[in-house]
Amino acid sequence: MKRIYxxxxxxxxxxxxxKMQGWCDTPLTTLGVEGAEEAGKNLAQIPFDIALSSxxxxxxxxxxxxxxxxxxxxxxxxxxxxxxxxxFYGYFEGMDSEMAWRMIGGPHGYEDRHEMLKEERIDTIKDxxxxxxxxxEAENAQEYWERVDQGFRMISELDGAENILLVTHGFxxxxxxxxxxxxxxxxxxxxxxxxxxxxxxxxxKMKITSYNKMHA
Numbered sequence: 001m002k003r004i005y006x007x008x009x010x011x012x013x014x015x016x017x018x019k020m021q022g023w024c025d026t027p028l029t030t031l032g033v034e035g036a037e038e039a040g041k042n043l044a045q046i047p048f049d050i051a052l053s054s055x056x057x058x059x060x061x062x063x064x065x066x067x068x069x070x071x072x073x074x075x076x077x078x079x080x081x082x083x084x085x086x087x088f089y090g091y092f093e094g095m096d097s098e099m100a101w102r103m104i105g106g107p108h109g110y111e112d113r114h115e116m117l118k119e120e121r122i123d124t125i126k127d128x129x130x131x132x133x134x135x136x137e138a139e140n141a142q143e144y145w146e147r148v149d150q151g152f153r154m155i156s157e158l159d160g161a162e163n164i165l166l167v168t169h170g171f172x173x174x175x176x177x178x179x180x181x182x183x184x185x186x187x188x189x190x191x192x193x194x195x196x197x198x199x200x201x202x203x204x205k206m207k208i209t210s211y212n213k214m215h216a
Contacts, residue, residue: 002155002200004164005043005216008173009054009062010036011192018097022089022138022171025056035193036062040069042195042215046163047072052155053167055080062193063167070165083151086169089129090138104132117187122178148172156204181208188212 010032014021028036039062048070053063060080067076092100101113108128110116116125123141130140139147155164173196174186180198190196190212197210 001202002158002162002164004155004166004198004200005046005048006173006176006196006198007039007043007062007066007165007167008170008190008192008194008196009056009059009167010034010039010065012058014094015192020089020092020095020097020100022086022093022169023056024093025058028058028061032058032062032192033065036065037069038214039193039195040066043165044069045071046165046216048076048163048165049161050158051076051078051165051167052084052151053078053080054084054086054169054172055082056085056169059084059167059169063165066165066167081151081154083147083154084166084168084172085147087126087129087144087171087175088137088139090133091135092129092133092138104128107132114187117174118185122175122186126175144175148175152200152204152206156200177208177211180206181211184208184211186211 010028012028012032013026016029051063051067053059063078067073102111105116126141126144130136130138170189173190177184177186194212195216198206198208200206
């Protein structure tokens with residue numbers, strides 16, 4: 001049984017400004033660095049066998065900050081992969097979040113993303129993002145999961161790795177919880193540097209066991 005400690009990256013400048021941040025990237029703020037350090041301290045006694053992250057710098061930097069506190073820090077390998085990147089928002093990258101979500105949800109009767117996330121499956125919303133993008137370059141559900149599922153296949157093939165650190169992104173964590181959790185409200189997203197727990201059995205079956213906690 002693999003235990004996957006899924007951590008959202010620390011706060012970035014675009015998070016602070018409440019803008020859409022998918023594949024576009026900004027550095028961690030001072031608060032973001034402090035949050036990553038705190039997550040590292042909270043997870044310090046978990047003997048991680050491997051550390052994985054998105055290849056976007058905000059996630060990779062958060063991963064490195066967590067790793068330096070770990071009991072296994074001298075042996076711990078970090079793999080940064082595009083498989084665990086955030087949703088690609090296409091035209092909406094860098095846009096004010098409230099404006100972008102009104103453009104995405106408005107045609108379907110939603111002015112508020114929280115209400116939309118309560119009422120709709122996240123894969124439906126992914127398809128709406130691509131539909132609303134005038135360039136249609138944002139990822140839809142099929143494109144998104146083809147990418148992320150490659151990452152989970154990689155994890156399933158990590159022989160002997162039982163405790164796995166995975167640093168990724170807010171909408172991606174919501175997506176994973178929507179797929180592999182039961183009766184969990186994702187209308188409130190995971191906080192920066194929060195911890196979500198998932199297990200993966202020997203057959204690759206995954207299950208969310210906790211969401212959006214500040215301690216493991």
